[in-house]
Amino acid sequence: MIDFWKEPIAPGLPVDFMVKPEIMEELQTAMEEGGLSFTVAIPNVQTLIDEQKRNLPKHRRVIPQSVLEFDYSVYHTADEVYQWIDLVAEEFSDITTKHQFGITYEGRPLYVLEFKTEPASSTKPIIFIDALIHCREWISMASLLFIFKEMLTNPAYEHMMQQADWYFVPMINVDGYVETWNGDRLWRKTMSTGPSSLCGGTDANRNWDAGWSGPGASSFPCMYTYYGPTAASESEVRHLSNFVLSLGVGEIDAYISTHSYSQLILYPYGYTTEAPADDSILNITGKIMHDAIYDVHQQYYTWGSTSTVLYVASGATTDWTYDVANVPLTYTYELRDTGRYGFLLPADQIIPNGEEFLAGIEALKNYVINNQENPSGNSMTD
Ligand code: 0X9
Ligand code: ZN
DSSP states (O other), rough: OOOOOOOOSSSSSSEEEEOOOOGHHHHHHHHHTTOOOOOOSSSOOHHHHHHHHTSSSSGGSSSSSSEEESSSOOOOHHHHHHHHHHHHHHHHHTTEEEEEEEEOOOEEEEEEEEOOSSOOOSSOOOEEEEEEETTOOOOHHHHHHHHHHHHHOGGGGGGHHHOOOOEEEEEEEEHHHHHHHOOTTTTSSOOOOOOOOSSOOOGGGGSSSSSOOTHHHHSSSSSSSSSSTTTTHHHHHHHHHHHHHHTTTTTOSSEEEESSSSSEEEEEOOSSSOTTTTTHHHHHHHHHHHHHHHHHOOOOEEEEEEHHTTTTOOHHHHHHHHHHHHOSSSEEEEOOOSSSSGGGOOGHHHHHHHHHHHHHHHHHHHHOOOTTTSTTTTTTTT
16 A cells, blocks of 8 residues: 555645555556656665664653753653653743643543743733644654743743743644554554554544545545544544633634644645635735745745645644634644655754744744734634
């Protein structure tokens, strides 16, 4: 079976996929005969996985004693991320609340960090950021640990904490993340067993109650875009959606769901090619974020609606946050790279990727602040 890393979108556009070495020769001949040009980005995926595992720092058993001591230039296990969450909650206890908003299928705690600075004010915008709903997309969480460290400790980013209230969920699919460290590095779905004895796991980014089970998602449990037995069947999705709703419909000003890879800034809709009511605002803000990101390391992030820039995909987080939680500025970020390493992005890109993503988030925060019509609520759609 071919594992698409970047799915076919439209005729003429490139795709990335992984195949077993046994079928490589046959496939190569077929592609040549069909006039399809191709390059081999990663000749041996397993070698790259092994190499990256070997390069993990030897000192990782030493538990960092502070947020600044934590090593942001490497990938961390789920246990280390739990330790980081505790460090943040203890060291910045005056502004941080750690909420457990649920548990995963396998029983691990799900945490969200809430940051609120003095003076507390109902006029401050609320920005919500999540990561790692797709567990193989390690950069999504790693870059955000760096970003929140900067926002907490670097005076240059103090204004970000001061001017907005933040919610940060570092790991949604914790069970799957553990699997990517200890088992299949390229696992994407949850670890729930589901209805099939053949294949487990649901694509948590097809499981939200927004166009659920529609186009761009699969009913077949063995597919990596399997939408699950019912909407929000997955513990992680159900708990996160309940937590988001507990903050109030229309209360969150901006939401970012973080993925990789392809360098894209995507907004609704994914489940339909119809444009959302806030299409032009979402587009303008997308361009503002693109510009801010480009300035940092000259990396391009294409912005646009999911169904036009990427593909139609239903049941995704950000269609739900837009439609159901009424978050006007809602984006899915696909971080680095554009295909050289794909999901196996080397750790030396965590900080550069974090730096540019931070610029994007800062630009989003500035946009929200500068365009607040009615500071007490979500008015951008009014
Ligand atoms: O297909 C996905 O779930 C995301 N791409 S990924 O390569 N990280 O798997 C894109 C999700 C786009 N968002 C919506 N469909 N709304
Ligand atoms: Zn993803």
